Amino acid sequence: MDDHIKGSIKAYEEAKIEEREVKARIEELKEVIAPYIIENHAKDELQLSEGKIVVKHRAAWKFSEGTNSLAVNLKEVQKEEIAKGIATDTGVDYIEYRADRIS
Numbered sequence: 001m002d003d004h005i006k007g008s009i010k011a012y013e014e015a016k017i018e019e020r021e022v023k024a025r026i027e028e029l030k031e032v033i034a035p036y037i038i039e040n041h042a043k044d045e046l047q048l049s050e051g052k053i054v055v056k057h058r059a060a061w062k063f064s065e066g067t068n069s070l071a072v073n074l075k076e077v078q079k080e081e082i083a084k085g086i087a088t089d090t091g092v093d094y095i096e097y098r099a100d101r102i103s
Helices: 003-041 065-084
Strands: 045-047 052-054
Touching: 003 045, 003 052
Parallel strands: none
Antiparallel strands: 045 052
């Protein structure tokens, strides 16, 4: 592995660590501001200097027992097709950074 790749990998690791810290800070701030934004701006948006905050809705559906049974059956049939080699893996390879856990 040449020095350019080594340096790029190290820079990638450092950026991922910074990203994790920034994402954690964003989540902390969202917990503080979300109740206010939802209560006061649910029908519109809050304009900021370089963007806006918009209230979105993520649906969470609860289905009937019959539909849930069909879903379970479908999952079982899919697992069988995977095991028998009928199903085809169409996924793609990608990289992911995982930090070591500090005890």
